[in-house]
Amino acid sequence: MRLKKVLIGIFSGMFLMGGGYILAQQVTPPTECEIFVEGAKMASVKFSHQKHIEEYKVDCKVCHHKEEDPTKGVQKCSTCHGLTGGTEKAPNAPKNMLAYHKNCIDCHQKVNAEQGKAAPTKCNECHKK
Template sequence: MKSKKGLMVLIAASFLFAISFVYAQPQDVYKLHWDGGKFPPVDFTHKKHIENYKVDCKVCHHKDANPAEKAQKCTTCHDVAEAKDNAPKAMDAYHKNCIDCHKKENEAGKAAPTKCNECHKKS
């Protein structure tokens, strides 16, 4: 009887460890949005952009020495309300980076969203 109980405890502990490992992984989908935003948040997936599309981290995290190890939030430099210290406001920085790249992808024959509601999807 003891061995069954021990086996059950081992199985339960293994399950809990596996669950905690999954939830401890770095976040892949980020909601790009701030309070007072006019449109719904944008779901941004690092995995797609890095692995599938081969976008270098420095394209977005251009001020970080090693963005793969530690990256600042865009709003650290890009203010939500206004352009400051030669940095465009956050919305303009996102739109320039994202839309310009997406347009280049479309010109190369690859599908990438360029219209507001293609990224800012209503829930």
């Protein structure tokens, strides 16, 4: 009996610590993002991260495609998508411009054509000086 109680105590202690750990791991997604990559020629790109999640209802993993669970934290796209190609971490990843343009512009063209939206598709609508 005693042993059982001690074991339950230890297990619930581990569970609570585990729970705390998971809570501490949760990240708050940013409201606005400014994407700027060192050495880029074009002006940086600003967008509402919050609207993409809440209003446009885009799932985290559509963009953070390599994360198991983006609510626990994400890596920067540039960790893998370098300016001229993949990086040491991901040699096969397509370069920054191709990855972003495919992610951002492809969806914008689709929602504009299919849902009559006005998402930006022209260079200077995203790369604003």
